[in-house]
Amino acid sequence: xxxxxxxxxxxxxxxxLAAFTRELVSERLAACGNIxxxxxxxxxxxxxxxxxxxxxxxxxxxxxxxxxxxxxxxDRHPYDTPQVLAVPVVDxxxxxxxxxxxxxxxx
Numbered sequence: 547x548x549x550x551x552x553x554x555x556x557x558x559x560x561x562x563l564a565a566f567t568r569e570l571v572s573e574r575l576a577a578c579g580n581i582x583x584x585x586x587x588x589x590x591x592x593x594x595x596x597x598x599x600x601x602x603x604x605x606x607x608x609x610x611x612x613x614x615x616x617x618x619x620x621d622r623h624p625y626d627t628p629q630v631l632a633v634p635v636v637d638x639x640x641x642x643x644x645x646x647x648x649x650x651x652x653x
Contacts, residue, residue, distance in 0.1 A: 549609040550635040550646055555619055555628060556587060560601035566622060567603050575615055576605040577649035606646050609634070 553576070557563045560583040567579035582602040589596055607615065612632045619630050638646075 548647060548652065550638060550643055551607060551609045551612060551632040552635060553605040553607060553612060553615055553630065553632045554602060555605070555623075555630050556585070556600045556602050557623065557625070557628070558598070558600060560584075562624065563601050563603045566619075567605065570605065570615065570618070571649075574649065574651040575611050575618070576607040577646040578606045580604045580606075606635075608647065608650050608652070610652070611650060 555563065555566075557566075560581055563579075563581055567576070567581065570576040571579065580603065582604070585600050585602045587598050587600045605615065609632065616630050619628050635643075
C-alpha cells in the first residue's frame with residue numbers, strides 16, 4: 547500500500563508556485579496543490595535571522611514520488627536551498643485517498 551504524504555514548498559511568488567504545481571499535477575507527480583499566497587517566514591540564513599513574505603503550496607501525493615518532486619524543485623526553484631518537506635498523512639477519507647492514488651503515478 548502506497549503511503550500518502552503532504553509535501554510543502556515555499557517560494558517568493560505565488561504565481562511561480564502555481565505554474566510549478568500545474569506542472570507537477572500535469573506530470574501526475576501530485577494529485578492536487580493548495581496554494582497559500584501569503585505566509586511570513588522567519589529563518590536563519592548565512593548567520594543572520596531573516597524575515598520574508600512568501601507563498602506556500604501543500605501538495606497531496608504518494609511518498610514514492612517525493613524524490614522526483616525534490617529533484618524537480620531543486621532544478622527549477624529560484625532559491626539556492628528551497629524548502630521541500632514531506633509529512634506523512636496519518637489517516638484520510640478513504641475516497642480521497644483513492645482519488646490521490648488514482649491521480650498520481652505509481653512507482
